[in-house]
Amino acid sequence: MHQPQTPEDIVAILTDAAARKATVEIVGGGTRRSFGASTPDAEQLATTALSGIISYDPAELVLTVKAGTPLAELEAALAECGQAFLFEPNTAPGSTIGGVIGSGLSGSRRVSGGAVRDHLLGFEAVSGRAERFKAGGKVVKNVTGYDLSKLMCGAWGRLAVLTEVTLKVLPNPTQSLTLVWTALDDAAAWDLMGEAMRLPADVAAAAHDPQRGVTLLRIEGFGPSVGARAILLKGALARFGVPQEIAAEEGALLWRPFANAAALGQSPTIWRLSVPRKEGLGIVHALARDGGQWIADWAGGLIHHDTQSDPAMVRATVTAAGGHAMLLRAPDDVRAHVPAQHPLPQGEAALAARIRRAFDPAGLFETGRFLDQPHAD
Amino acid sequence: MSIKMPEPDQAVLARRDAIVAALRAIVPGEGVIDSERELTPYESDGLTAYRQPPMVVVLPETTQQVAEILRYCHREGVKVVPRGSGTSLSGGALPLADAVLLGMGKFNRVIEIDYDDRLVVVQPGVTNLAITRAVEGEGFYYAPDPSSQIACSIGGNVAENSGGVHCLKYGLTTNNVLGVELVTIEGEVLRFGGKALDGAGMDLLGVIVGSEGLLGVVTEVTVRILPKPETARALLIGFPAVEAAGQCVADTIAAGIIPAGMEMMDRPAIHAAEAFVKVGYPLNVEALLIVELDGPAAECDHLIDEVAAIAQRNGATTLQISSDEDERLAFWAGRKAAFPAVGRLAPDYYCMDGTIPRRRLPEVLQRMEALSQQYGLGVANVFHAGDGNLHPLILYDANQPGQLDKAEAFGNDILRLCVEVGGVLTGEHGVGVEKRDLMPEMFDEIDLKQQQRVKCAFDPASLLNPGKVFPTLHRCAELGRTHVHHGQLSFPDIPRF
Ligand SMILES: Cc1cc2nc3c(=O)[nH]c(=O)nc-3n(C[C@H](O)[C@H](O)[C@@H](O)COP(=O)(O)OP(=O)(O)OC[C@H]3O[C@@H](n4cnc5c(N)ncnc54)[C@H](O)[C@@H]3O)c2cc1C
Ligand SMILES: Cc1cc2nc3c(=O)[nH]c(=O)nc-3n(C[C@H](O)[C@H](O)[C@H](O)COP(=O)(O)OP(=O)(O)OC[C@H]3O[C@@H](n4cnc5c(N)ncnc54)[C@H](O)[C@@H]3O)c2cc1C
Numbered sequence: 001m002h003q004p005q006t007p008e009d010i011v012a013i014l015t016d017a018a019a020r021k022a023t024v025e026i027v028g029g030g031t032r033r034s035f036g037a038s039t040p041d042a043e044q045l046a047t048t049a050l051s052g053i054i055s056y057d058p059a060e061l062v063l064t065v066k067a068g069t070p071l072a073e074l075e076a077a078l079a080e081c082g083q084a085f086l087f088e089p090n091t092a093p094g095s096t097i098g099g100v101i102g103s104g105l106s107g108s109r110r111v112s113g114g115a116v117r118d119h120l121l122g123f124e125a126v127s128g129r130a131e132r133f134k135a136g137g138k139v140v141k142n143v144t145g146y147d148l149s150k151l152m153c154g155a156w157g158r159l160a161v162l163t164e165v166t167l168k169v170l171p172n173p174t175q176s177l178t179l180v181w182t183a184l185d186d187a188a189a190w191d192l193m194g195e196a197m198r199l200p201a202d203v204a205a206a207a208h209d210p211q212r213g214v215t216l217l218r219i220e221g222f223g224p225s226v227g228a229r230a231i232l233l234k235g236a237l238a239r240f241g242v243p244q245e246i247a248a249e250e251g252a253l254l255w256r257p258f259a260n261a262a263a264l265g266q267s268p269t270i271w272r273l274s275v276p277r278k279e280g281l282g283i284v285h286a287l288a289r290d291g292g293q294w295i296a297d298w299a300g301g302l303i304h305h306d307t308q309s310d311p312a313m314v315r316a317t318v319t320a321a322g323g324h325a326m327l328l329r330a331p332d333d334v335r336a337h338v339p340a341q342h343p344l345p346q347g348e349a350a351l352a353a354r355i356r357r358a359f360d361p362a363g364l365f366e367t368g369r370f371l372d373q374p375h376a377d
Numbered sequence: 378m379s380i381k382m383p384e385p386d387q388a389v390l391a392r393r394d395a396i397v398a399a400l401r402a403i404v405p406g407e408g409v410i411d412s413e414r415e416l417t418p419y420e421s422d423g424l425t426a427y428r429q430p431p432m433v434v435v436l437p438e439t440t441q442q443v444a445e446i447l448r449y450c451h452r453e454g455v456k457v458v459p460r461g462s463g464t465s466l467s468g469g470a471l472p473l474a475d476a477v478l479l480g481m482g483k484f485n486r487v488i489e490i491d492y493d494d495r496l497v498v499v500q501p502g503v504t505n506l507a508i509t510r511a512v513e514g515e516g517f518y519y520a521p522d523p524s525s526q527i528a529c530s531i532g533g534n535v536a537e538n539s540g541g542v543h544c545l546k547y548g549l550t551t552n553n554v555l556g557v558e559l560v561t562i563e564g565e566v567l568r569f570g571g572k573a574l575d576g577a578g579m580d581l582l583g584v585i586v587g588s589e590g591l592l593g594v595v596t597e598v599t600v601r602i603l604p605k606p607e608t609a610r611a612l613l614i615g616f617p618a619v620e621a622a623g624q625c626v627a628d629t630i631a632a633g634i635i636p637a638g639m640e641m642m643d644r645p646a647i648h649a650a651e652a653f654v655k656v657g658y659p660l661n662v663e664a665l666l667i668v669e670l671d672g673p674a675a676e677c678d679h680l681i682d683e684v685a686a687i688a689q690r691n692g693a694t695t696l697q698i699s700s701d702e703d704e705r706l707a708f709w710a711g712r713k714a715a716f717p718a719v720g721r722l723a724p725d726y727y728c729m730d731g732t733i734p735r736r737r738l739p740e741v742l743q744r745m746e747a748l749s750q751q752y753g754l755g756v757a758n759v760f761h762a763g764d765g766n767l768h769p770l771i772l773y774d775a776n777q778p779g780q781l782d783k784a785e786a787f788g789n790d791i792l793r794l795c796v797e798v799g800g801v802l803t804g805e806h807g808v809g810v811e812k813r814d815l816m817p818e819m820f821d822e823i824d825l826k827q828q829q830r831v832k833c834a835f836d837p838a839s840l841l842n843p844g845k846v847f848p849t850l851h852r853c854a855e856l857g858r859t860h861v862h863h864g865q866l867s868f869p870d871i872p873r874f
Contacts, residue, residue: 057734057736058631059628059630059736060735060736062734104580110574114552117583118548118551118552127827131823132823133824133827134824135820135824135827135828137732137800137801138734138799139765139799139801140732140764140765141544141732141764141766141805142732142801142803143537143538143549143587143803143806143807144801144803144812144816144819145808145816145820145824146584146587146588146831147538147584147587148584148828148831150551150582150583150584150586151579151581151584153583154578154580158579171630171633171634172633174633198492198495198604200516200606200607200672202672221672222633222676222679222680223679224675224676224678225672225673225679227675228674228675228676232673274573274574274577275573276494276572276573277493277494278491278494298574301573301574322571323571324573324575324576324577341578347565347567348567348578348581349578351561351581351834352578352581355581355831355834356579361857
């Protein structure tokens with residue numbers, strides 16, 4: 001395991017690995033190594049030592065940190081100033097900010113507050129060419145040069161080792177209220193979530209859990225505003241019944257099962273389906289034939305499902321509906337031949353491969369995790 | 378006029394007739410323009426100091442035609458400059474003498490409106506405002522609102538990642554676009570993103586937005602729409618010093634308030650605006666803030682009081698709160714007319730677009746004032762105060778020999794200053810031609826080469842909009858060379874600029 005202390009160390013490690021034709025897997029907290037095929041041959045590069053806040057100015061809404069900083073440390077520092085990451089990372093303990101960016105996955109608030117991609121303003125990194133480079137900036141508004149930050153979100157360690165990242169941070173809402181409807185059937189839940197999102201009520205998150213029989217809406221903000229919006233929602237959604245109103249901490253417990261698909265417990269297989277919201281219902285119906293449990297978030301646009309159906313069938317169903325299916329968790333033998341990421345059409349896939357080559361021409365980061373053909377020139 | 382464009386390729390110019398004929402075979406009738414007189418309207422965009430008639434203009438109507446045009450140009454080695462409505466302020470749509478100008482104006486249909494998924498699918502030539510017009514009957518709107526919204530196209534917005542006064546709260550174009558259809562220079566039709574929130578694989582959509590027409594031609598855009606807030610109210614606040622106004626902005630944000638809009642004007646801008654629209658702006662202040670809150674009435678009322686208290690604590694000398702929609706619009710009228718208002722102070726003005734960390738504002742304005750003295754040119758400032766995006770308007774007279782060059786030199790100094798204090802060259806207008814040669818102020822050679830390698834992945838022959846964004850044109854083959862292969866990577870300690 002390589003343990004670089006500085007970006008220069010990373011340059012040296014990558015240069016040396018390239019000379020030996022070794023491949024390198026970037027490891028942050030290492031909480032997501034179960035994603036994709038196993039990579040026994042790759043050398044691990046741990047970012048643990050690249051940790052700490054470089055600058056944080058709450059009034060500028062900007063935070064610059066080293067990429068291996070534990071997320072928990074950042075969340076604590078932000079909370080002290082009444083701020084937060086609005087994309088609501090729901091991470092396993094030990095997660096790093098580099099890993100959150102590398103996986104590009106966001107929590108329940110993504111439907112209102114955006115994803116990680118919407119909050120990464122700039123970065124410094126070492127590319128697969130073993131070159132240090134930077135992109136973006138350290139202010140909230142910037143269009144200078146290509147927005148390479150977007151490429152880093154969800155790159156899964158295939159382009160560059162992030163060393164320093166600048167993120168947009170925002171005030172943490174002072175109040176939060178969760179409205180809970182019980183025992184709605186799935187169609188009614190979908191209608192409710194859709195209608196809520198179309199109202200000027202600034203719904204922060206909307207989710208449905210058929211196992212527990214709850215449908216949730218979260219509203220956040222200043223007290224008077226939260227109160228007014230709760231009244232608006234209850235009035236407009238009266239035909240779905242009278243919801244329970246659960247405040248802050250207790251409300252947070254209701255949302256926990258949606259984070260990290262925790263509601264599905266230790267299921268050996270978990271799919272993450274990102275779909276147009278109104279197609280979600282049809283998809284859970286189509287997958288229901290083979291059983292399995294699921295939960296819906298993002299007003300119905302995100303489904304976590306533990307179906308054991310044929311992966312090709314799952315993907316075909318989701319593709320037909322204009323979405324994509326990520327295999328978050330699966331037994332080793334499945335992961336060895338089913339790509340974790342949704343396969344792209346040929347033209348888009350070829351372009352993506354050319355982009356990877358633009359950062360990593362020798363395939364240093366091509367560990368085999370994503371079952372692509374190696375691409376070294 | 379100090380920026381040099383790539384030398385025209387004489388061999389291409391010599392084949393002009395054949396190229397025009399080939400384009401006519403793809404786009405029949407009036408869709409190909411080649412007469413000198415009719416080419417003139419296309420010779421510049423919103424950066425009017427730069428003019429160059431294109432070799433030929435083509436106005437396709439279908440994705441199929443775009444693909445065929447690009448495939449032809451790629452095969453023949455002909456450069457292509459995409460154009461939307463031509464309002465770019467950075468020269469992004471400036472033609473080249475030996476290039477085809479590909480106008481997307483005929484792509485003007487709204488394809489689909491889906492209220493359930495809160496999205497609209499449009500062709501790229503649809504104007505920004507037309508999207509809101511198409512959905513406002515149902516109580517929705519498209520949030521990014523550049524001041525040019527009646528004219529600029531959504532394709533241009535995607536290419537520039539445009540912003541507006543509401544983008545502190547609602548995001549720039551990139552945060553509001555869900556998907557695009559893109560035709561590559563090789564004529565391949567690709568799709569990125571779509572109707573779902575997360576796309577599949579790497580976020581190529583994210584890098585296409587803001588790529589200034591260098592990566593491909595956008596032929597369809599899917600945008601997110603939002604329900605219109607129930608109410609909006611504004612405060613108009615005057616301060617005796619810029620520092621106090623800046624502190625009021627910082628304190629507002631520190632109080633956890635992200636206003637829908639927060640705009641600042643300095644004394645010259647206030648006076649110019651008031652003289653132009655006469656809405657009753659206070660004239661005895663050094664800085665004027667417009668703060669807009671939106672949401673349920675209860676929220677607006679609550680936050681208006683909070684912001685008013687913060688303003689008072691910071692020594693505001695005038696404070697008005699809009700009591701109805703007419704008054705709110707009156708507060709905005711001066712700000713919205715600031716550019717033409719300042720335009721009356723001098724024959725010409727030049728609009729800059731740097732971003733700075735907000736806390737450096739007083740110092741930046743002071744040094745800008747010193748530069749103004751040094752160059753002998755006036756400057757007025759309007760400022761997206763919430764996000765630190767400055768729009769200094771430099772006053773000059775293009776008819777006086779040397780003044781345009783002076784204005785450019787002054788502008789460049791302002792942008793260097795923005796970078797020096799920790800900011801960036803452009804907050805929303807793009808690099809284009811205008812700031813191309815300043816890129817090394819922010820990025821070193823390795824940074825720029827890495828960006829150009831992304832360009833090479835899309836457009837290996839560098840035929841799309843060359844001469845924009847990057848100060849040096851590298852051949853892709855040269856950039857692709859990998860040192861790593863031979864285990865003898867050289868990483869000289871390249872100085873940061
Ligand atoms: C089953 C599952 C469910 C999830 N659910 C949610 C959810 O509900 N909400 C949510 O917000 N997130 C979710 N995530 C994502 C999660 O937030 C992140 O995966 C995060 O916890 C990873 O942190 P880490 O440091 O342990 O990353 P690691 O596991 O170490 O790395 C994750 C990826 O990022 C790369 N990486 C790590 N550090 C760097 C670096 N410095 N530079 C470049 N690349 C790097 C790694 O190579 C790897 O590909 C989920 C992930 C999984 C697998
Ligand atoms: C008075 C005025 C006020 C303005 N206010 C603002 C403001 O508040 N905020 C702001 O951000 N900007 C503002 N602008 C700048 C400008 O309006 C924006 O940059 C706008 O997005 C440009 O759109 P357009 O359709 O005019 O594009 P054009 O000027 O035609 O082109 C701009 C760039 O986009 C590329 N392009 C255009 N269409 C496509 C396509 N379909 N595919 C690929 N590339 C394409 C071109 O090659 C060029 O590089 C203002 C301009 C003016 C004149």
